[in-house]
Amino acid sequence: MSLFGQDRSFLHALPAADRRSLLAEGARRVYEPGEVMIRERDTTAYVLALLSGWSVVSVGTERGSRLILALRGAGEVVGDLAAVDRGPRSATVTALGTVEAVAVSGDRFRRFLAARPHATALIMRQLATRLRSADVERRALSSETVLQRLAARLLELAERAGRRADGGTVLELPLPQHDLAAAIGATREAVAKALRLLREQDVVRTAHRTVVVLDMPVLVLLAQGRARPGGNPAAASPPGV
Numbered sequence: 124m125s126l127f128g129q130d131r132s133f134l135h136a137l138p139a140a141d142r143r144s145l146l147a148e149g150a151r152r153v154y155e156p157g158e159v160m161i162r163e164r165d166t167t168a169y170v171l172a173l174l175s176g177w178s179v180v181s182v183g184t185e186r187g188s189r190l191i192l193a194l195r196g197a198g199e200v201v202g203d204l205a206a207v208d209r210g211p212r213s214a215t216v217t218a219l220g221t222v223e224a225v226a227v228s229g230d231r232f233r234r235f236l237a238a239r240p241h242a243t244a245l246i247m248r249q250l251a252t253r254l255r256s257a258d259v260e261r262r263a264l265s266s267e268t269v270l271q272r273l274a275a276r277l278l279e280l281a282e283r284a285g286r287r288a289d290g291g292t293v294l295e296l297p298l299p300q301h302d303l304a305a306a307i308g309a310t311r312e313a314v315a316k317a318l319r320l321l322r323e324q325d326v327v328r329t330a331h332r333t334v335v336v337l338d339m340p341v342l343v344l345l346a347q348g349r350a351r352p353g354g355n356p357a358a359a360s361p362p363g364v
Contacts, residue, residue: 125256126191126276126306127283128249132198134172136245145235145242146172149227154178154218161202161216168209168229170202176222177296181305182214191306192257194219194296203246206232219296264308267348270317272307274345277327281336291328291337299332 134142149172154160160171163182173195180193180201192214195201201216206229227235236243263272277294285292298306304314321327326342328335336342344350 125259126194126279128193128195128199128252132196133200133245133249134198137242141239141242145227145232146225148231148235149225152224152226154222154224156218156220158218159215160218160222160224161212161214163212163215165212167212168202168206170200170206170227170229170232171216171224172200172227173197174223174225177219178222179217179219179302180214181217189215189305190308191302192260193253200246200249203232204250205229207236207246207250260308269307269309269313270320271345271348272309273303273314273317274321274342276303276306277334277336278339278342278346280334281339281342285336289335291335292339294334294336 134145137145149169151174152171154176160178161167175197177194177196178201179191180195181189181191183189195216202212204210205212209229236246263275267275280294280296280298281292284296285294287293300314300318301311303318304311307314318327318329322329324338324341326336326338326345328337341350
């Protein structure tokens, strides 16, 4: 399961001239932290090309909670599915911090793709990657423990958005506990319990909106389901976690 997109984003994969052409089609917008950029089920069709900052892609659940599907950063586009198929929005996109983007209307985005088959191929590859990721996510929700899913998320954040400091890896995108819970399909209480286990065994250190991974090898084993904090590599996770 992955919160991030492909290693090379849509904008960065475009030739420079095409990238400039696409950005010239839209208007710049700045979103404040917590501001909704796209709302699930809306019938709008504009596409946002992200220039800076990070956003959270999420969907509502039948229980009234939300499930975080992905994090999207600079160089990526969001809202492209509704622009392509003209259907309602499939997810909500919210600014994690300050986000700068260019909004391109659905009509202009479709014309851009129609004139550039290579850009259409990039979008189709992006949609396919997201579909595969969703399939992996469904399997993880049905077969992995909360501790295993949390370890996998923390490992991914450390690898994709971490920096070495203070004897460990500081997560540059530290999600609050309720967002970590939404990112692994668990309750906030279950995530708090799993984090406490990780802290007690010096796998991670946490503070307000800060997570530092102290023991990356153990976190890898936990994500693979081959260890528990303080246990042997083959040990199972504690019940309920």
